[in-house]
Each structure stands twice: as C-alpha cells, then as structure tokens.
Amino acid sequence: MTITETAPPTINTLVEADPHELDTSANVRDDVDITDDPVFIESVATHGVLQAISAVRRADGTLAVIDGQRRTLAAREAGLTSIPVLVREETAEDKAATIERITAQVVSNDHRTDLTRGQRMSAVSQLLDLGMTVPTVAKKLALRTDYTEQAARAGRSANARRRVDDGQLSLEGAALLADLEAVGEREPWVAEAIENILDRDYGIVWPLEKLRRRIGERADASDAAADYTARGFALLRDEPSTNTGQWFSLADLRTAGGDAVPADTPEQAPHLWHVHVHTPGLIWIDKKTREELDESEIDFDTEDDAEAEPDEGTVHFDSVEQTRKWHFEFFLHRDHLADTGLAVAPTVAALIAGEEEDQDSDDGLTAAQRAAARAEAEHVEAQRAERRKVKALNRAGATATDLRRSFLTGLLAGKSAPKNATKWMIGTLAVHGDVFTEHKCSERYAEIMNTPLTSAADKAENATAARAEVLLLARVLTAFEARLTGTQDAKDYWRFSAKHYRGMVGIDRYLTFLADAGHTLTPVEQAAIGNISVDDAYAAVSDD
Template sequence: MTITMPAPASTGYTLVDADPNELDITANVRTGVDITAAPEFIASITELGVRQAVLAVRRADGTLAVHDGQRRVLAAREAGLTSIPVMVRDQTADERAAGIERITEQINLNDQREALTKGQHAAGVAELLDLGLNVQKVATALHVPKSYVEQAGRAGRSERARQQLDDRQLTLEGAAILADLEDATEIEPWVTDAVERVFEFGYGIENRLATIKRRVDERAATRVAAADHIARGFTLLHDEPSTSEGEWFSPVDLRTADGGAVPADAPEQAPHLWHIHVHATGAIWVDKATRVEVTEDDIDFDTEDDDDAEPNGERRHANTVEKVPGWSYEFFLHHDNRAAAGLELAPERIAANGSSEDDAQDGLTPAQRKAARAEAERLEKERAERRKVKVLNRAGATATEARRTFLTGLLSRKDVPKNATKWMVRVLATHGDVFTESKCGERYADIMGSPLREVPQKADSATVARAEVLLLARVLTAFEARLTGPQDAKDYWRFSAKHYRGMVGIDSYLTFLADSGHTLTPVEQAAIGNITVDDAYAAVDDDA
C-alpha cells in the first residue's frame, strides 16, 4: 500500500510512505545484491528505519521503480519494515525510452558474454513489457520468438517462477503458469494451498499446475456466465453441493407453507437467500441477433461464408448463427436461509435425511419412505459421478495439451526414436484403419504446423532418417485423432473399459509415447489400464 504525504517544495517529487516489498528494483537486469552480507546496515535500518528517502518514478501502470536506494529497500525488506519514505515523480517519456534501451542492451550484451540465467532473462522481458513495448517489438529487439516473449513476460514477474526456472524445476511454460496462479490467489485464495501441495508431491508438477490453472479459468468463465444472476443478488456456487447431509436443498426438496411445490420463480423473488450453481453443458448454436438457441440440424452448413447462398429447405443460413458455450443454472437454498424463505422440508426429504426413529415425522408409508430414500441416494450418486467426470475431463484436457506439445518436440527431430519403425510395423498390421479417423489431417496440421498435403513434397527433399520421422508423424497424429475423437474429447480416460468409442490401439499408442520420454498423466495411465479410474480421480481431485 502507498500513502501520499505532503509534497516538498516544487521539485517534481512527492513524498510517500510505501511498502518496500512492493517497490520494483530495476537498476540492472542482472540481480545478485546480497544485502545479508551487510548485517550492520540491516541492524541500523531495523533500529532507526530508513532515514534517507528512496528515489523512485511512477510508471504508467502505477508501479514504483526505484532509481536510487536499492540497498535501503533490500535492508528494509530484511528488517521486516512495511513502510519506508520514498520520493516519487512520474516517469517521463524520455526515461521510458532510456529504460527500454538499457534493458535491451543489457540482455543482448550479457547473452553474448556471460549468459544471463533463464530467470534473469525472463525478468528483463517482463520489464520491457511493463515499459509499454508490445510482444512483437520485444521479440524483434531480443531476436526471440513471440511465444517466448509471451511466456517469459508472465514468468518474469514472479520471483518464485524465476527461481524455479534457474533451478531447472520448471520449463518456461510451467514457470509462466506458476506466475499466473500466483496472480489468481487474490480472487481464488484456495490456489495457494493447491500449488503448495503440488510442489510437496513433487511428481508431474507442470501437469498438475496446468490442471489447477484450467480450473481457475473455468471458474472465471463461470463467473462471467453467472454475472447477471450475481448482479441480482444470487451467490455463486462453483461446486455442486450435496443435498444428502441436510445443509443444502434444491427446490424439489422443499414445500411452501401450505404444502405445495416451490414455484419456479421462487429464487428470483428472493435472490439474496438463494445460491446458484452454473456448469457448462457443451457448445450450442445461437442466433446472432436474438441469442436464442438454434438446433444444429436446422443449420445449413454448406452456406457458411457465402452470404449469397440460399439455405436448403427450411434450414437456416450458417452465417446467421454462432457457436457459444452452453450453461445450465441450478438453484440451491442453504439451511440457514430456509426459514427466511418461508419453506418447509418435503416429506421425501425428511425421510431421506432422517433415521428410522424419525419415520413417524415424515407422514409417509413404509413403501413411500423406502422410495424416497432410494431416490435421494440415486441423486447423490449422480452428483458424485458428475463431479468425477468434471474433474477427470479437466485433467484430460490438460493432458492433451501436454501430450501434443511433446509430440511436436518429438517429431521435430532428425531421426525417429529407437524401435519406432518396428513399432509402426506392428501397430499398423493390426490397426491400419487408424488413417480413416475423421480428424487425421487436422491433428497432423496442429502438431506438425503444416498441412498433410505438403508431406509428399517434404519427403522428396528429406533425408532417409527425416522421412522416417514424417512417417512416424503420420502414424502418431492419426492415433492422436483416434484418442480424442471427432469432437476433441477429454474423456479418453474411460478407455480402461476397453474399446470405448472405438479407441482400439490407444494403449499401444500411449505406451509408445511413454517409452519415447513422455510422462503419462494419471488420466493417461487410467486409459491404458495401469491404474483404475478411481485412482486417477483421487490423484487429480486432490490438486483441484
């Protein structure tokens, strides 16, 4: 936090009290000042505080960049001070330009002499972005790909991510995800403990971090989907609550004071008393103008991108609709709010929640009571299964991203892994129909970065070894298409039931990837039967 104090005489500076931990020390890309080597200086700062104000400039984004007083700031941090005097003025355009030139030169020159660490390099990239350069300009100045700048810019803003980079515990992509998760903790406090559990576990760190990040992104999307309801006073529930313990109730569990069913609009009449659970139901088509849902069979996709085309029969023109995420909305009442809502428990809910000693209170016959309890048990099992599927599908989507990244790296080699040719001969003898998968060409293009139709030309100019790689790419991407199916599905973990969705040969495919250096995730392990689906669920649910 920064507190403004009375300004001194017109010097262009304003005296403020600032937290030393929030100050950005930007004197040099290369870090390494060891303030602990000056214990007397730290002791003085501890006893007397910072007596001479630090000089800093305020960037356009509001951050304070220290220009003079790095040691005082570091000592104040060591002393545990939360406030020190800082003289601040706004950053000028000339200073911004000079900062960009300084950092760019430091990175390029240090890379040519004694290489910066990965963490230091990422910090420099982050600072250039903070100074207002866009990703393309930073990439041009540093002679690096745009993808590197994007990830380094994210990783560079986190001290822990930079340290993990330097210690080779994370790749740049993983460090970027870690930095994103640190940023998310303000809105999602649970992320802090989840990340710590991942590092304590010490296995599959990047995949687990990516799964947590996916959940964070899903929750953000859910908040957007529920924004109108939240604005009206509803409280959002990210996880579907259990109604078997007597803490939460759905409308069907309740009755009005006269014993009638709860009206459908009851939650809308008292939104401050009700919670809403929103979950994705998959993509749907809607009219671009009215936003009303449209059945896919009613769309003539042959008219896509052709405004003059006439749709067939009664169907709609493809350019009048668009695909958007579909959402389902369910309302729940907490038991603390039931009295205020003026609602009573339904007899079936009393029977389901009560013990045999409470049987007389529900007013049901033994047969009705038995049926009510069976129905409550069925609904609870459905909720538990929905949660399992949601968690495993999230992990499956994350594993797909990691697996395809591995495939891209594997297939950029000049030669194939050992025994790859023998594996192709064996697997194609049994599963030669894999090339008929509908998404073969699309998966090849995604992973190889070029369309399948260019393969013959590439093969003509390739070495024999590289031609083998191109053949391997054709086989592996075909199996990847079979694994995720026409809809790029996330539920391939179900393959442990064998031949789920026609996924024959997938066990051989994933085993080959594992033998080639890919670390199989719990959902992939479940897909080939190395562990059970329940074991996979236990492994990934703990992170989420």
C-alpha cells in the same frame, strides 16, 4: 503505496517509503544476497538508512530504485517500514538509458553465460514495461519472437523465474504461472489455489493447467447465469450434495399441501435461491431452426463442399454449427427454507434423520416405508455424485488434451524422432493400420503441425532422413490423437479402461509411447490405459 511527502514537489523530492514496496529490479542480476553481510544489516537496523535511496517515479506511480539496491534490501531484512527516498519523475531519457543498460547487461552476460534463464526473462519484461514492442526486444536481444512473448509474461513473476531456474517449469509453464498470478490479484480464490499448488515439490504444470481451465469455465458460467444473477439469484459454483440437510433441490421439497414444488417457484423469490450452472459440452444445432441435432444426423463428408448432397436422412455440414449447451438447476439452503413456506419431502427427511431416529420419527411413515424412502433418496444422491464425478473427469480430460497436444507440437518440431520410433510405428500399424481412417485425422495433423496434411509430402521431399522420420511419426501420432478424442474432440477417454470404448483400440499403445518419449501422463490418461482405476483418477482430479 503509502508515501509521506516531507518537502514541496521539486525536481528531486524527499519522501518516506516502505522498502518492501520499492522496485529493485532495474538491474538484470537479481541474485544479490544481502544476508551475506549481517554487519551491514545490523547497522541499518540500528541507525536506519542514513543516505537516501535514489529512485524515479514511473507513470504507474511505482518507485524504481536507481541507486541503493543494497540499502533497500538491508532495510527489508532489518524489518524497517519506512526509509528516505530521493525521488524524481521518470523522463524519456531515463527510459532510454534504462533500456540501454538492460540490453547491454543481457548481451554481455549472454556471452559469459552469467545470467540465469529467470534473469533473462526479467530483463525482457522490464524492456516491454519501458515501452518496447515484442518484435523490437526480440531483435535487440537476438531472441525468437515467440520466446520473447512468453518470457515477457513469465518474467513478471518471481515465482515463475525461480522455478525456471530450478528446472521445475518450462518457459511455457512459467508464463502460465505468471498469468494465473495476475488473475489471483483480482480473485482471492485463484491466489489461494496457486499457493496450494506451489506447495508441491513437483508436477505443478498439470494443476496449473487445470486451474487455468477452471478460471475460464467459471467465467463462462458467470456469463451464462448473468440473467439469473441480475434478477437476484446467487450463483452456486459447484453442485452441492443434498443428503446432509444443508441444500435442497426442487425435487427434495414439497408445498404446504404436500404437492411437488412448481418449476417456477424460485422465480417468485430469487433472493432466497441459488442457481447452479453446468454444461454437458458442445452440441450441434441447425443454424436456421436452432434445434439440437444428433451427430448421426449430420453428413460430415459434406464439410467444405457446398455442392455435395448429404446422405438420406442427414443434413449438410454447412447447415449446422456447434454451440455450448447450458443447464440451470435451482437449490435452496436450509437457512432459507422457513422463508419459502416449503417443507422437506418425506424421502429426503428420512435420509437426513438417519436410522437411529427411526423409532422417534413423526413423519407418518412406517419403518418399511421409511427404509424405502431412504433407499430412494440415497439412489438420487448417488446419481448426483456420479454426475459430479463425470464432470470432474471430463474437465480433467480437456485439460489433459491441451497438455498432450502441446507436448506433441514440441516433440514433432524436432530434427529427429525418439529412439525406436520406427519400430514402434511398424508394430503398431501392423495391428491398427486403420487408424488413418479416423474422421479428424487431417484436422489434428494441421492443428498440431501448424501445416496442412497435404503439404507433408513436399516437406518430406526437402527434409533430411531424420526429419522425414519425424514427419512420418507426426502422421501416425496425430491419427491416434484423432482416434482418442473422436469427431467431437471428446474429453471422456478416461473410460477407455473399459476396453474398446468408442472404438478407441490402440490408445494404450499411443499413450505409452508418449510417456516413453517424455510426456507425463495425467491421471485421466493413466486411467485410460489401466495404470490406475477411474476412482483413483477422480480422487486425483477432484476440485476442492
């Protein structure tokens, strides 16, 4: 904030400040519409703010308006960039008084239901900013602790508060938006992505979740590539196309003598090369040897049983662990090609040149050889394009799993099951009763219900008939969730449209039931049950 001091610092200091940078949120009610008073705005535009705004300076340097909210808003509307503000340092007494005022406004307005949900969220954020803890705020305002924690995050975002009031976002979605906006303050690409998402009129939770996962993946990739970037390699976030002449992989290039490029060539001049980092996902490795193991080499039945003997040809579950596997691939931009002394391979050159230049080409190839070279290059590019497609769909599958399980947790926390749930269970289990044999059944139940499967009988014993039906539904739905994602928590269930992929029978019934219960199916889930094609799903989830 740019502030011009006009007097020596005293208890009260008169400063000139930009009205857009003043915090006017001290009052819980933030729906003052100054445009309803055009005469006042015109007066401020003509004469300026004649009576100084009163404000306190917080510890972080921001100025919080104590008296003069309407004058500040009018100055903003009039386009003023500087107004007089009488400032004093915030004291403990000021904080206590603000806490008391906000609390009183929330409690009294709650009885009259005058406050919007967004305004309550803002109040929670303000109280935490004043130094109160989540449990204290929850107790003082008679709120659940989990609600208070999410409201505190969401309340810091005007976009989130507005979309909660409009019914476009749940509290959880609003908290996610606020968290992403905080990242966007440091990462311009995130801010731009959020802006594009918010331009949509509906369905913004899915792309927000996708963006959240993308941020995490980029951070993981940066960490994985840290050794390379420290040596001078530039990090390439997405695998580039190599059939346009812009980028070249090692396989696309040749030495001056026409030989294949040695694998260690990029290490000789890292400042000329980009490294692309990607992961096929989690793998199992032996804890001692660190060697990769196939899932078939592990006896999963020995989990949590140290004395159990694994089946012949397999290893005990306790001797393995999961880790993320990373692949590193090097690419050269055409601007650096001359600096390396390398040449483009004839196959790639033929593809780049295009058929219209066949007659004038001096690459030493016959027309038939050139056509074969082009076909081979196109085949290689098609394989790379397929890899990009699979990675994008798998990434979307992981995001969809997060959203679906969050929906399940909320659905199964209810006092009663959706209409016709029992009929659906009877019809489904008559055909797919073996779903309870899925390896991860108990883990999925415990994860989604936040309680072990072994406690289900006791909970049903003390539950109402309606709640007992919910517990039965939880057993069925979490078993299908285990079938959908498999033992490895797989993301590729979008392949189910090929029918019975990975033994995923009944998945169409499962996802359709969730949709009928209120879950918005994501593109990968739509593809899994055949509502849309895999190509359409890819088009919907592809990142820019």
